[in-house]
Amino acid sequence: MQRWWVVAGLRAAVSSVKKIFPLPKHVAIIMDGNGRWAEKRGLPRLIGHRAGTDNVRRVVECFDAYQVKYLTLYAFSTENWRRPGEEVDGLLRILAEMIDRETRELHRRGAKLRHLGRIDGLPPLLQDKVQEALEMTKNNPGMVLNIAFDYGGRAEILEAVRRIIQDGIPSEEITESVFSSYLYTADVPEPDLVIRTGGEIRLSNFLIWQTAYSEFYSTSTLWPDFGEKEIEEALVAYSQRERRFGGLKAEGEAREG
């Protein structure tokens, strides 16, 4: 399809969805289904991971058009090291290629890249690439794009506990906000919406502290096929949710003043 058609279609979608506020400020996505996408076509799983990585730009552009300020993408979990060595090596290679290919464009767009997860388990050259990309984009004012790579919610919580102990914080001072400030997501608001592609209905160790009150949306669409139409559907579903945070309905609150 011609590029301007895509852009025109996106603009129309944005204006129609914008009428049904509220839009989420932070969307977090579990990008699942690359392997099945490839297997369905009789292709090796790594081809699916490549197709999934190629889809990232389109999804970032679309959420940027909706002015979603924070986008978090779950790319590799602490449990994904259990996969065959060949697949893990391929995923590390694909991440390196993606940084080489996409960082400049993200920088041009004014996006700020962040990494959520452990960096020290990655190969040294990849660590350098990640650090360079973070450094290049760190002062950008636009969308904040968090890439969760070698990320696990439990590991994140344990690391926070260890650092709190090392800093000698007295137990009575450990509030929820102090604890949150020790997570990888310090100064990122909690996700309003978590989307999982590939049909499973589970978090798989993703942002387990931060998603306590997030809205959850699962679609059977496999990640490489997840595009503008599916994003619009997810945002429409989100706009119809009633978020209560343990309180009562918003009208009730308004009535009670």
Ligand code: IPE
């Ligand atoms: C998601 O796709 C990407 C990673 C977990 C790295 P999968 O590789 O899990 O794809 P399926 O679930 O096997 O289809």
Ligand code: IPE
């Ligand atoms: C979750 O997908 C992790 C990522 C998308 C990076 P998995 O495919 O690893 O999750 P499970 O194993 O089905 O729970």
Ligand code: MG
């Ligand atoms: Mg999977």
